Structure formats: C-alpha cells, structure tokens
Amino acid sequence: MNTPLTNLLQIPIPIIQAGMIWCSGWELAAAVSKAGGLGTLGSGSMYPEQLELHLKRLRSALMDEESDLSIPFAVNLPLLYPQVKDHLNLIETYRVPVVICSAGSASKYTTRLHDAGCKVLHVVSSTRFAVKAQEAGVDAVIAEGFEAGGHNGREETTTMCLIPAVRQAIDLPLVAAGGIGSGQAIAAALALGANGVQIGSRYAATTESSAHQSFKERITAAIEGDTRLTLKDLTPVRLLDNAFARQIHQAEREGASPQDLADLLGRGRAKKGMFEGDMEEGELEIGQVSSMIKQVLPAGPLTKALWEDCLKTLRNLSAFTDLT
C-alpha cells in the first residue's frame, strides 16, 4: 500500500500497536509486526537490562536470516523516564527502526535518533504540541484523544475533535489514537484525516500481552463508564474503576493537594495492578474502548482482522455515496 505512513514505516498495514507499560513485551510486538502492523516494545516499564533482553528476543523473532533484514518494529520511549539515556544507547546498539517518543519535548532527542537511523514518531494530545513536534523534525505525529487509556492531555480533547484539528495544522503523516479498537473506528480515523492508527487497549487484552491474566479478564468484563480520567492536578491518567481509583476520586473531591495525591499514588501501583494482578489496589490503565472488548484474542490474527474490517467498512461507505 502506497500511503505516507506505510511508506514511512515500511509496513503493509497502517496499525501501530501502542507501547503500553507492563503489556508490551517482545512477544506482543513480534506478533503484531509479523502480521503486518508495527509492533512496539513499551520501554517505560523496563529497566535497561530488561529492554536489552526484549530487544534481543524481538530482533531474533523478526530477523530474516538470509537477507539480514528485520521486519520493522518500534520502541516506545517516555522521555521523562529516569534512565532514558541508557534506553537511548540500547536503541542505537540494536538499530531500532522506529522510536515512538512520548511524555516530553520532541526537540530533545529527535536529531540524535535520526543520526542513529531511527524514524521518530511523537505522541501528542493537542494541536499545539503537534506543531511543536513537527518543528522539532519528527517524521510523524501520533495524536491521542481523551478516551485513550493511561496518560493523557489536560485539554481533554477527544479523538473526534483532535484529529481534524491536527490534520489542518501539520503536513506530516498523522496517526490517530484513543478510542480505536475496531475496523469501524479505524475507518472513522481515516475519515477524520489520519493516515493510520495506534491501538492500545485492544492489544493489552491479547494472548501475547504481558499483562496479568486477571487484568485481561477485567478488561473484557469492563462496561461503559468503567474508566475515568483522573489525577488531573498531577498527571492526567485514565484508569479502570477499582478500590484504588475510587480512593483517588474521593481524595480529589475533597480537594486533596497534588502532594497528597502523589503520596496516595505511591510507587509501583501500575505494576501491582497490570502486571501482578491486584485488581483492587493496583493502578489499571486502560481506554474507554475497553467496554467494547469482549475476548482475549491472539494479536496477529487480530491485527489482520481489524484491517479487513476497516476495508469492509470503507467499502460499505462507498456504497453509501452511490446512493446520492
């Protein structure tokens, strides 16, 4: 397929699997990349030695011995991560084809990553930061709406409103994220002006996801209204409802200070929930679209099915225009 995003990333299907903390190890990334999408390691929950292990395994899973070429994959790099320099060194050493930067300024490492031969994508939640990312020289922008799981923007702009606005503001390939878990939603994102999509929640609940089995089951049991954007005065994050989330909401309602909230959050909450399976005291990051996820499926066939459903939706829509 000859589109700006698939050309840039050298992938046949314009679906990027989000590099979610505690969910996105080498097995998930390998399954998605092998199916034709872009698999991504979520380095935000890995120590450098773990990232190295995952890079080795992923490279070996995706390497074609004969051509000495790897199927494309990505690493998600949260720029506020304490050991970001070690991660950068590993990205260079292991010749990572695509780096998806988030949670920080695009001007910081784009040149260095380009020098290392990486394509650089930058995650934003507002048009203002999309323009900044373009100015910093990134290769594509991922614009993520309010409905997305995990960390999120302060403006609360939804995917429906964000994508057309960013599309008007920048010329780069544009990836839509937030609320996308079906072929219909991919088609909608393309209608809004995106060149492709990034999907998180749906991949968190796949066979190859490294999330705890209890978290996967909690995702498929989620109903509408079960997630909420919270910790708005600290760092806005969308969480699944549980005892911990209710404690945070209660504290916010009672006017807790950012420091009070940081203390309540403590350390290791996300690992406790998403990786260790404590469904009440852990922090469970997931998007609104979780209410539409009913099954834990293998990520490869899922990737192909999502794209087929998107094409089917687009074909049905073209029948719609024939009516008029």
Added chain:
Amino acid sequence: MNTPLTNLLQIPIPIIQAGMIWCSGWELAAAVSKAGGLGTLGSGSMYPEQLELHLKRLRSALMDEESDLSIPFAVNLPLLYPQVKDHLNLIETYRVPVVICSAGSASKYTTRLHDAGCKVLHVVSSTRFAVKAQEAGVDAVIAEGFEAGGHNGREETTTMCLIPAVRQAIDLPLVAAGGIGSGQAIAAALALGANGVQIGSRYAATTESSAHQSFKERITAAIEGDTRLTLKDLTPVRLLDNAFARQIHQAEREGASPQDLADLLGRGRAKKGMFEGDMEEGELEIGQVSSMIKQVLPAGPLTKALWEDCLKTLRNLSAFTDLT
C-alpha cells in the same frame, strides 16, 4: 436518498440541527430545513407563548401553500422543562412532524407523541439509555458524546466510543452527536455506524442563530482546550472558559457541595451569556468542536456544504480501498 434516517424523517440530507437553548429559533430551523436537513426549535429556552410564535412563523416559512404540506422540522423538548405539558399541547396543535426529546425518560411521552402523529427521537449519552429508549418505542436515537456542548452524560463516553457501542445495542436509526462540525466528522460518524448526525455548535455560530453576536464571535475565537465539562456533581455541562466557568472550577476544586454549586449557578446564567451577550458572567454552552469554527456562515449553504464535504471525504476514502 434511501437510508433508514432520511426515510424516517423524510429529508434529503441526514443532518439534524440541534435544538439548542437561546440559539435555535424559527429562522435557524427554517434555513436548515429549507436546505434539506432537519431544522429544530429549541423549546428549552422558550415560554409556551414564545414557542407558539416560533411554531407559527416556522410553519409559515416551511409551508407549501399549494400542497398544504410542510417541509419537515422538529422541536427539541427537554422533558424536565417545567411547562412541558403546555409545550406538548402546542406540539399537537401545530402538528409538529418530529419531536426530539432529551433530559428525561423516553417512556414518559412517546405514546402520546406517536398518537399525535409525531416521529420521536430521543437523545442519550449512554448505551444503557439507548436501549431504554428503544424499549420505550422511540423511532430513532441520538447518541451524544462527551465532546458535545451543553448538558452531557456522567460516563464521559466520547462519540468515537459511544456510537459503535450503541450501534451494537439497538436496531433503530442512529444519529451521532458531539464533536461533529465538518464533512469529515460526518463521514467518521457514518463509519462508526451512525445513519446521520446532529450538529449543534456549528449552527450556534450561523447568521440565523438567535445567539448574541458576542457569543457567535466568542465561538469563532475559541481555541483547543477552551471548553470543559463542569458541574459534574450537579448536572454535567460543557462550558466555554470565562470568569463564571473559572469560578465554578475553583469551587469544585475546593470541594463545594452540590447546593453551593447550585447557588453559584443561580438563575438565568445561560440567557445572560448566550442571548444577552455577557461573555464573562454568563453560562456559555458550546462543544469542543468550537475550536474548529472560524466563520459565522448562513445555515442553509452551510448545511449543503457540510453534506458535500462528507460525500467528498467518503469518495476519497473509497480511493483508499482501491489501493489495497
């Protein structure tokens, strides 16, 4: 066009103009209906004698003398409105073809309205209430996402997530609302499974809108992040940023009780802002999509242009499927 929604409403273009308080008098409704969409009177800000005046003028603007038939139009009826019984009598007397019920239970008046020959549409913000509306026998459902202006649901489900969920849950014609102000967004809504759209904010800033000129100018000056869903503990409502909205946010942050917030809101705030033009002390209800509205346009040509842009977007997408 032979689609479930256009057949039901007997209109050529599946665009419904929302019946917004203080914006939606007979001039706006007439312009939209004449252009082929469904114009709607916003009865929520009218005393019965005003509604009667608007019904007379609208009927006369839309009546074809020869055939004694009227071009279709609608009245928006907030079911919690104190004088709802008087409004119902007027709807019967003036043989209103379509009634869009909101803010209340669909089981309340659907039978009565059907007996009067009205088509009944019901506005919901969740799948649960969409199912209830279908059970109550309404003819179509309008599902409105978190990004919409004015009153809104507690689940905060965005249009991107809400429409596919409602589509799966009900068989009735489905109208998407929230975040829709362009042909691209209409195309996206159709991709998500809607049969048409309801558009509010974009029509609030038209020539024929009865909103105060200052409010129209404020809408076209709005930037991303300028609206916020607020009064969540009272009745969630999306407001444009101004001195009043900041006062409410501050009170909420400090843990104000619902009664404190009701006192702060007081009476007549929406009229003060949207109709009388007090841009600082008035309540300004508008959607997130306001940041994309740059011009005050006449509503008739706007309606036609929105639909043309939607068809163009759909045609471009069908070119996309030809690639694969």
